[in-house]
Amino acid sequence: MTTSTPLPHDLLWLIDAPGFARANTLPAWASADWLAQAPLVVRRDGASAGRIPVGLRGTTRAQRHAAWLPATQVARVATPRMIARQARWRDHPRRAALPALAALARVAPLLDAAQANWGVTGSVGFTLAIGIDVLHAGSDLDLLVTAATPLSAELARALAALLDDAQARIDIQVATPFGAFALREQVRTGHRVLLKTATGPVMSHDPWQPLP
Template sequence: MSPHPLAPPAPHDLVWLDDPASALARAALPAWVSLPALDDTPLVVRRDRRRPGEIPVGLRGRTRAERFGTWIAPSAIRMVVTPMELAARRAWRLRPELMALPAIRLLDAIADRLDDAGIHWGVAGSAGFSLACARNVLHADSDLDLLVNADRPLAASHLKLLAELQRAAPVRIDIQVATPYGGFALLERLRSGGRVLLKTDHGPYLCDDPWQPSPCKS
């Protein structure tokens, strides 16, 4: 786990607050939010830069309907864990109680293949959240969310492996690809042949090349 970094945390990173009550004092929190629980439960960094100088974060409750987005000051962050750190240290092998879950069994089965291929990947979504703290939000039907960092277009061999995993895995895999300009769903690009909805810090828009984005004309 990393202490508060010099650079702002990236979307999908998990952050812990030094003093949750103070950090969220200006937010109109929903009733399901437990400030004491946030002492050891992370928030998820979002894509939203409407407040320059602040970090957009999301809080999650016990159900899918319990989601709340807000902003915090960078100085409020005590610790950061990235999806890539969870993958690199094989965090699931430290949580034997989760190994019975299909998403975690699949994660263990494909991790070495992803590393051997040279793909820069991490664990995101419910799996990443559950591996980073003591609170498990996974269940038997949970998808496996992966994040692939790609500063340049993915190599053909990487696309082939990732497409194969999405097609053949016994658990649904949701692979998000993060470019310098935003993130997109790999499955969408595979189905369209290129065009994707790129999620950026300033909102989503359709583009043909997420590494050299310009809005689609139609």
């Protein structure tokens, strides 16, 4: 059982999948057998003592369900950065046929060269973490860049250039100490972004400053 506090986008495996399934009203696709192999995704929500806000994922985009997980149910955690460091896309049998994986193979060296603190989320991260392929030709590549301080101009330019990938849609979320925002939105607006926080989305001109 992990003792650290999971962060949004972390993947959590259950200690007792049948027990969790019995304790919650879940959709039919979220069976105990599925939950025994598929991790839950930490989501942003208000604080709850001893419970973690999570999202359940199935094999299709329509299969999503929000729930709360007792912290004592966490067997192990995989962070987006851990998934990136494992680089399992290199051995994926469909890496050449799936634009999202081909894009990841291209951008990973660029992100490392830019010294970004980055990880893989979304359906690509889920697939790489569990070894069950839920990807299709139209799957996006979702990346998370964690930055305790504002991005340098050089890193911001390098990340923005990735958004124009011709073969796959790449979405980059930047996590600050106060929330997370979509880089694509910041590039479009110049500064103002919708900052996702544990208490809900708020507009921010500087996502590295405390909210009023």
